[in-house]
Amino acid sequence: MQNTSQKTKVLFIDRDGTLIIEPPVDFQVDSLEKLEFYPGVFQNLSKIASQLNFELVMVTNQDGLGTDSFPEADFWPAQNKMMQALENEGISFNDIIIDKTFPKDNAPTRKPGTALLEQYFSDEYDLENSFVIGDRWTDVELAKNLNSKAIFVDANDSTLNDDKELADRIALRTTSWADIYKFLRLSERTAVVERNTLETQIKVELDLDGTSQGKISTGLGFFDHMLEQILKHSGINLSVTTVGDLNVDEHHCIEDTGIALGEAFKIALGDKLGLERYGFCLPMDDCLAQVALDFGGRNELVWEADFKREMVGDMPTEMFSHFFKSFSNAALCNLNIKAEGSNEHHKIEGIFKAFARAIRMAIKRDVNNLQLPSTKGLL
Structure with missing residues (x-):
């Protein structure tokens, strides 16, 4: 782009x-x-x-x-x-x-x-x-x-x-x-990011002021299901198409999708004037998932979620934190993620839902207070 x-x-x-x-x-x-x-x-x-x-x-x-x-x-x-x-x-x-x-x-x-x-x-x-x-x-x-x-x-x-x-x-x-x-x-907050490497070909289309419209296709069914939580619960329009070397393993598809998605958020957020900036915790049956987010221009991930299973669906549990780290690095945002519970599916789905709700809160803008949400004067 x-x-x-x-x-x-x-x-x-x-x-x-x-x-x-x-x-x-x-x-x-x-x-x-x-x-x-x-x-x-x-x-x-x-x-x-x-x-x-x-x-x-x-x-x-x-x-x-x-x-x-x-x-x-x-x-x-x-x-x-x-x-x-x-x-x-x-x-x-x-x-x-x-x-x-x-x-x-x-x-x-x-x-x-x-x-x-x-x-x-x-x-x-x-x-x-x-x-x-x-x-x-x-x-x-x-x-x-x-x-x-x-x-x-x-x-x-x-x-x-x-x-x-x-x-x-x-x-x-x-x-x-x-x-x-x-x-x-309040100009359009949209982005189209295409990321093509020898390992993956990815296209992300993002509209922060959407109505939960879009289509997800990564070749990994459980990963699609998680990204659909972002689409549904954040209110954004999001389409993701990932074609990658799944014949090798899932790593590149998940990592590079996180990078492309983060880049799209960084572009679409623009000057961040009037941005709420911060965002959420929610229960999902036995699980309590907490995601604190700050689109403040610095990348950091704090991850406190352990998984006892190697895989959930067709997605390695070790890649959950890696996806969010890739997103944080590309979007230049802080993420503090915690989850506790007994059901592994519920824990990771709860995290993605809380992540989506954090996004929903953080991307809101106040048209009557279009100031940069920082005492530094720069984000």
């Missing part, structure tokens, strides 16, 4: 109908009297600008700007007033891109064309995790052409476009800048 953590994400923001109200008759903001800001734009865009790691780029089509029907002398007073008002609230744009052609010209510089945005097609920018915010289908088309996502400011309650691929580009459809801020603040 390509590491995009050091690349710059961009918000390509439309002007009329998104930042300011578009006049219903001539669609031109060509005087100060017509200048009216979209509700909530100051409060929420200023928070986006100050709290989130996006460059802000204004991209707007201004049909025939500079012609007799739309003199630049009419355009710039309102434009400059708008920009000054935004800057007064801490909202500064890295670039302002204005196309002056008419729709009939089909110019490559005009949205959804990208001729004026070529500088963003570089290794410096993470377009896949960038967004186009606008109120027209041309903005959604621009998102598609940039390989980005779209936030559709649907003030006119437009019907969905028949182009499914285009409609699928829409990550959020709203009329509220508060919704836009919340969505960007």
